[in-house]
Amino acid sequence: MTIQSLDPRVSRLGLTSLQNDDAEQATVNQFPTFQVFTQKKEDKPFEHGGIVHAPNIEMALIFAKEQYSRRFTCSGLAVAATTSVKTTDVSENKEDIYNLIQEPAVSSSEKEPYEIFHLNKRGKQTVYAGSVEAGSFEEAAWEAKKAFQNDKPVYNLWLIRRNDILFIDEEDKDIWATLGDKKYRDALDYKATDKIKAFKEEQNR
Amino acid sequence: MYGGGNTFEAPKQNEMQAEDPQKLAEFEARIERGEKIEPSDWMPALYRKQLIRMIEQHAHSEIIGALPEGTWITRAPGFRRKLALMAKVQDEVGHAQLLYSAAETLGKSREDMLSDLISGKSKYSNIFNYPAFTWADTAVIAWLVDAGAIVNQLANSRGSYAPYSRALERICAEESFHLKYGHHAVIHLATGTPTQRKMVQEALNRWWAPLMHFFGPPDKMSVHTEVLMKWKVKMATNDDMRQQFLDMYVPKIWELGLTIPDENLRKNEETGKWDYTEPDWEEFKRVINGDGPLNKERLAVRRIAEERGRWVRNALLKSEANYVTPLA
Numbered sequence: 001m002t003i004q005s006l007d008p009r010v011s012r013l014g015l016t017s018l019q020n021d022d023a024e025q026a027t028v029n030q031f032p033t034f035q036v037f038t039q040k041k042e043d044k045p046f047e048h049g050g051i052v053h054a055p056n057i058e059m060a061l062i063f064a065k066e067q068y069s070r071r072f073t074c075s076g077l078a079v080a081a082t083t084s085v086k087t088t089d090v091s092e093n094k095e096d097i098y099n100l101i102q103e104p105a106v107s108s109s110e111k112e113p114y115e116i117f118h119l120n121k122r123g124k125q126t127v128y129a130g131s132v133e134a135g136s137f138e139e140a141a142w143e144a145k146k147a148f149q150n151d152k153p154v155y156n157l158w159l160i161r162r163n164d165i166l167f168i169d170e171e172d173k174d175i176w177a178t179l180g181d182k183k184y185r186d187a188l189d190y191k192a193t194d195k196i197k198a199f200k201e202e203q204n205r
Numbered sequence: 206m207y208g209g210g211n212t213f214e215a216p217k218q219n220e221m222q223a224e225d226p227q228k229l230a231e232f233e234a235r236i237e238r239g240e241k242i243e244p245s246d247w248m249p250a251l252y253r254k255q256l257i258r259m260i261e262q263h264a265h266s267e268i269i270g271a272l273p274e275g276t277w278i279t280r281a282p283g284f285r286r287k288l289a290l291m292a293k294v295q296d297e298v299g300h301a302q303l304l305y306s307a308a309e310t311l312g313k314s315r316e317d318m319l320s321d322l323i324s325g326k327s328k329y330s331n332i333f334n335y336p337a338f339t340w341a342d343t344a345v346i347a348w349l350v351d352a353g354a355i356v357n358q359l360a361n362s363r364g365s366y367a368p369y370s371r372a373l374e375r376i377c378a379e380e381s382f383h384l385k386y387g388h389h390a391v392i393h394l395a396t397g398t399p400t401q402r403k404m405v406q407e408a409l410n411r412w413w414a415p416l417m418h419f420f421g422p423p424d425k426m427s428v429h430t431e432v433l434m435k436w437k438v439k440m441a442t443n444d445d446m447r448q449q450f451l452d453m454y455v456p457k458i459w460e461l462g463l464t465i466p467d468e469n470l471r472k473n474e475e476t477g478k479w480d481y482t483e484p485d486w487e488e489f490k491r492v493i494n495g496d497g498p499l500n501k502e503r504l505a506v507r508r509i510a511e512e513r514g515r516w517v518r519n520a521l522l523k524s525e526a527n528y529v530t531p532l533a
Contacts, residue, residue, distance in 0.1 A: 005502050006336040010276055015509045029316045030528040031521070033309075050372070051306045051531040053315060055521035067302055070295070071379060082531050090243045092235055123241030123367040126533060156243065158532070184285055185292035190385035192392055196460060199396040203462060 034060035035085055036068050037117075037128070039076030046078060046128040048117065048158075057081060057166045065168075065175055071185070073176045077168040084164035086137040088157045090119065096153040098145045108135025112161060116144040119156035126158055221432075224249050236437055241367035244310035244533060255438050256366050257311045258327075264304035265322045265329035269503050271297040273337040274346060282340060286390070293347065293383050300376045307368040309531055323508045330354075331489060332415045334497030341394055341401075341408035347387025349412065349454060353419045355380055356450050365437035368533055388457075395461040402462075409458070410466045417484040420447040426486065451479040 005011045031053040037046040049068035054060035060079040069077060091097040111133040118129045129148045134140035140159045148154075168175075183189040221229075228247050235242065242248060271294045278294065281287040305315045321327040332350055337343050355377070362373035394405035421427065421443040433439040441449075451470075458465060470481045492500070 006338075006498060010502065010506065015506060029522075030314055030526065031518075032526045032528055033306075033531040035532060048533060050303060050533075051309075052302075055523065055526075059521075067299060070299060082529050083527055085532060087245070087532060090245055092240055093238065119243075122243060123370050125371060182288075182292070184289040185296075185382050187381040187385040190382075190389040192385070192388055195392050195396055199392075199462075200460065 031055050033082045034064070034079045035082055036060075036064040037078045037080075038064075038068050038074050039078075040072070040074055042075045044075075046076060046117075048126040051082065052079070061166055061168060069176065069179075071179075073179050075173075078165050080160050080165045084160060086159045088141070090122070090156040091153070092122070092155070094153050095155075096149065097155055097157055098149040101141050101145045101157075103142050104136070104138040108139060111135050111139075112163065114140035114143075115160045115162055115165060116140070116148065117158035117160075118148070118154045119158075120152065120154060122155055126156065129154075131162065220251050221249065233435070236365045236435075241370060242365050243367045244530070249436075251432070252436055252438065253311050255433055256369070257308050257313050259438065260304055260308040260311075260366075260369055261313070261318050261321075262328050262330070264301045264308060264318065265327055266333065267297045267301035267304060268322070269329045269333045269507065270350075271301075272503055272506060273333060274343055277337065277340065277343045280340065281343075289386050290343070293386060296379050296383065300372075300379070303372040303375060304369075306531060307366075307372040310368045310533060312530055314528070319511065323504060323511060325495065325504060328493060330419070331493045331497070332412075332419050333503060334492050334499045335411070335415050336499055338411070339404055339408060341391075341404040342411065344387055344390035344394060344405065345408045345412045347383055348391050349387070349416055350419070351380065351383045351387055352454055353416060353450050355384060356446050356453070357420070360440040360446065363437070364440050371533070392461065395463055406463055409463055413466050414484045414488075416450075417447065417481070418486075418489045420444075420450065422486055422489065423483065448478055451481070455479070 002014055002016045032055075033051045033053055034057060035051055036049045038049045039046045049064070052060050052063040052067055054063050057079060060081075061077065064077055064079050088097050088100070091100070112135070113131050114134050114137070115131050116129045117126045119126045129144070132140055132143035132147055134143050137159050141157060144157065144159070229249060232242070232246070232248060232252075235246075242252075274290060274297075275294045278287055278290050281290045305318060308318060309315055318327065322329070337346060358373055358377060358380070362370050362377060364370060391405060394401040424442045424444045427443060430439050430442075434442075455465065455470070455472075467482050470479065472478070473480045491497070495501075
């Protein structure tokens with residue numbers, strides 16, 4: 001059945017339903033999700049932006065650019081599969097989550113870099129705190145406690161192995177080159193006052 | 206930004222009895238302190254259910270709301286307006302993605318939400334079941350529907366659920382462009398030739414009742430939402446938001462020499478509130494339940510888009526893909 005719309009532009013599209021889809025419902029109907037981190041300026045930390053759904057991490061980085069840096073330039077962009085992010089509980093009422101972290105019983109000899117993110121206030125974005133060398137998530141949390149705990153409470157920690165994160169390459173950063181000079185989507189570029197004033201003056205004449 | 210006029214179900218009498226009283230007390234104390242609720246926190250089932258419903262409705266409204274404007278892109282007068290309208294529609298679809306993500310943290314997958322939209326199980330803002338006949342209709346939508354949504358969304362961004370607040374913070378930042386763009390387009394028509402003035406006045410006449418419906422039924426008709434207000438899911442009553450909208454935008458409409466099709470509309474000096482004729486709430490109910498001018502078409506367009514993209518998604522899906530609820 002072709003759609004006949006009140007809107008002639010919709011009718012002209014000649015949209016017809018395929019009507020044969022129920023049979024081919026895939027057993028998996030979800031792309032996995034990836035957590036997206038953006039860095040707005042060189043001297044600012046990476047900050048969690050949100051998630052994207054994507055078939056793989058490379059596509060996730062492309063979608064992340066469209067979804068989280070479509071309206072402003074970034075100096076950095078990174079994605080990590082949600083399954084690769086380890087989180088602690090979320091504390092409340094100025095309780096520092098680091099106070100609940102214990103020294104692990106065993107220490108590994110092989111270490112690798114882990115990236116540490118803090119939730120500094122409930123309802124705000126999780127932001128990058130720094131990296132530590134560790135052999136497991138438990139060790140990484142303990143190392144983070146030694147390196148980053150201070151008198152400001154942290155409500156939630158995210159820990160990600162650096163190898164699980166895909167950062168945008170330096171040479172690909174020209175993806176943001178198209179963002180400049182799109183004034184037509186900038187609220188400041190729509191000036192109304194003069195026109196209204198002129199209109200009123202004409203009415204009163 | 207298009208969310209508004211959310212419909213809430215009345216909580217059932219026994220719905221709260223199964224909750225652990227101590228956890229409930231801690232949860233309520235946290236909200237009382239002004240702390241936000243993060244996805245991994247304990248929360249009452251009713252809170253989760255109503256939030257999914259509200260955020261999902263908001264996301265669907267962004268997607269469906271892009272349809273009446275999207276079809277006008279090729280007819281927008283002038284290259285600059287085409288670019289601006291394209292950017293606006295792109296923003297709205299981006300907002301939908303942010304909102305689906307926020308709802309997803311509560312445990313309902315994006316695919317389930319999209320299926321419920323297409324099957325008609327989930328609602329979206331009723332206003333998009335009305336057609337945009339002329340260019341002036343899109344100008345009125347961009348200005349006043351977005352304005353109404355901003356009133357609603359600024360209130361909601363102070364709500365208790367952290368991922369929704371985070372999404373709204375980004376959405377509100379992009380939204381100011383939509384409002385200014387719409388206002389600019391309406392001013393252009395209202396200060397133009399007699400034909401242009403007539404066109405924008407007729408569009409305003411068409412959209413006034415749906416705009417009054419936009420904030421939902423009057424408080425005296427609405428289901429009791431005290432518990433949702435206490436939990437900071439719903440942040441203002443429908444009537445309060447409607448009053449705020451009238452306060453901010455009626456003077457701006459009048460200053461352009463346009464009239465509003467309600468002879469009883471005026472600010473009551475005694476109460477400080479706006480008097481108006483109640484719009485036809487029977488029509489509102491009829492349209493929200495599927496019998497509006499465009500309900501079937503909107504869903505059909507959405508369903509076809511879903512069907513036509515399916516082969517791409519299926520080609521990319523991998524059976525080992527491990528879906529987990531996103532974090533924040």
